[in-house]
């Protein structure tokens with residue numbers, strides 16, 4: 120899937136592998152890949168992606184910066200770990216996939232309407248507010264992530280499930296006004312602020 124963002128991006132970068140090693144979680148492992156293809160063959164979803172893991176790693180080494188960072192493939196990884204347990208070189212493939220997605224997102228190069236990207240943002244915003252997930256608000260945000268029309272349709276289709284969850288106290292309608300959180304939300308926000316500053320400083324060096 121091609122990236123529809125307007126951010127300028129270099130098509131090739133000779134030292135792209137070095138960039139990945141410096142900025143992507145577990146990126147220093149990419150050079151250890153021997154291109155055996157076991158990960159791609161083990162991935163239940165890889166055949167439906169533009170680039171399964173082995174191909175992405177080969178493209179990184181070939182300097183194909185644009186094709187890698189604007190790919191939707193790493194956004195589709197479900198963290199099943201099939202690839203990790205089978206890789207003969209022990210590469211932490213799942214982490215690299217998520218690391219690539221996160222790095223592309225930071226650079227503003229991730230595909231714009233990727234559903235899993237939307238989900239990640241909803242989850243992150245939800246959990247970082249109070250330090251605990253508010254399931255009711257998260258569920259509603261997911262239902263309505265593509266607009267009011269589809270949100271109402273989703274809610275109607277899952278009405279029975281919602282009622283059953285409330286009845287068995289798996290969902291509390293009162294959580295819509297706030298819900299529970301950790302004691303030191305200020306401390307959590309300070310940690311996140313510091314982490315953002317460190318990451319921004321790293322990106323500025325690019």
Ligand code: SF4
Nearest residue numbers: 152153155156158206
């Ligand atoms: S299984 Fe491991 S060594 Fe083989 S292609 Fe995948 S990442 Fe590379």
Ligand code: SF4
Nearest residue numbers: 162196197199200202
């Ligand atoms: S962890 Fe991700 S990349 Fe690895 S096999 Fe599962 S879906 Fe594929």
